Amino acid sequence: MIEIIHLKIIQEIETQKSMTAAAVNLCLTQSALSHAIRKLEQNLQVSLWRREGKYMQLTQAGQELLTLAHRILPQIEHNESKLKQYAQGSIGSLKIGMECHPCYQWLLKVTSPYLKQWPQVELDVKQKFKFGGLGALLNYEIDILITPDPIIKSDLHFEPVFNYEQILIVGPSHPFRNLPYITPEQMSSETLLTYPVEPNRLDIYSLFMAPKGIMPRRHKTIETTDIILQMVENNRGVTALPHWLVQENKERFEIFPVKLGKKGIPKQLFIGIRKADQLTNYLDAFIQLSKQISFPMST
Structure with a gap:
């Protein structure tokens, strides 16, 4: 079975033109790298390199694997970077459910600056959850519930907005x-x-x-x-x-x-989120920005 480390090995050897240098860059011993190559060739029942003098040259099968490495490894690196951003709360998807029918004019005042501050966050407003959105929040169909009538649940947190x-x-x-x-x-x-x-x-x-x-x-x-x-x-x-x-x-x-x-x-307007998401940066940023967009209480 081809593994990510095999793709990294073949790409690094081709770049460095040396097993020793490739082993150093991959933080492997040369014997461990050689063992990984031999095991892969045995499993595939094909030679990936042939030695020509002091250098290792890729066979046709090796070239095919190198092409795969060039295509796959950048995608993996990109997705690993995105996953780190997800973990840090700097990228993600924010789905908003509404239980406050007239609040869309207020929501527009929040989403406009939020989209500029968090350009990597995908934002969506779920209109079908205007009412009865509590179940959608618990079932991860939405990430935020805007409501004037919070229902207290042990795994939910409702933050007063104004x-x-x-x-x-x-x-x-x-x-x-x-x-x-x-x-x-x-x-x-x-x-x-x-x-x-x-x-x-x-x-x-x-x-x-x-x-x-x-x-x-x-x-x-x-x-x-x-x-x-x-x-x-x-x-x-x-x-x-x-x-x-x-x-x-x-x-x-x-x-x-x-x-x-x-x-x-x-009355009071609340934003409800799952307690497990309270430390997510882009969710907390939406709540903090929402608190800045308020209206006078008195008539």
């Missing part, structure tokens, strides 16, 4: 516009616009209306943030989103924030 407030967003002529806050009961006559998510995963249901047994007059689901905000601007309904989305879109849409209840609904 605080925000979940608020109601209304249009310019909506009667709630100038109120300091609204009550759950006031939502009973409203059309609520949300992403296509189960109601129990929506904060306005689980933390605001459901405890009071209140339901909106109508619940309409829309997939994109821009369409939701266009509908709100044109008084086709109201929506509940992070307050920073109002700040980010106030130049594009005429929309206004209203506090949900007197105390509001404070």
Whole structure:
């Protein structure tokens, strides 16, 4: 069987034109090198060298093996270098899963500088894990989970990124516009616009209306943030989103924030990773950069 050391031997002998010099460069004794050659020739049942005076000349079979060495050894060296970089955390693949539907505008602010800082890291955002991404993280289908609702597991770590407030967003002529806050009961006559998510995963249901047994007059689901905000601007309904989305879109849409209840609904965004990956440089760099891209909490 041809092994890597055989390829290195034949390449080194051809380069040095001397078994002694080749043995020194390969950190082998000359007898060990000679033994490896004889054993390989016996196994292959073919001569790889012939002696011509003081020099070793490759046979046709030896030339074939040398060609293989020239092709294979650089690939091995390249992959060994990459594996060392993986071990040091300087190269790899970063797959991000989202459980925060409106967070894509924030994520773009993180990924843009990150891609420049880590050019050897392949980055991918897994949209199919917008919701229910915990299993994907545990099963190594994603490397990072961005979520406002972490579920504590012994082999996972959730790092807080920033605080925000979940608020109601209304249009310019909506009667709630100038109120300091609204009550759950006031939502009973409203059309609520949300992403296509189960109601129990929506904060306005689980933390605001459901405890009071209140339901909106109508619940309409829309997939994109821009369409939701266009509908709100044109008084086709109201929506509940992070307050920073109002700040980010106030130049594009005429929309206004209203506090949900007197105390509001404070939230936190988290980044979840596997504990085994905590020391991986490029993962930690993403988390640290994410913490720098935050938004004000207050309305």
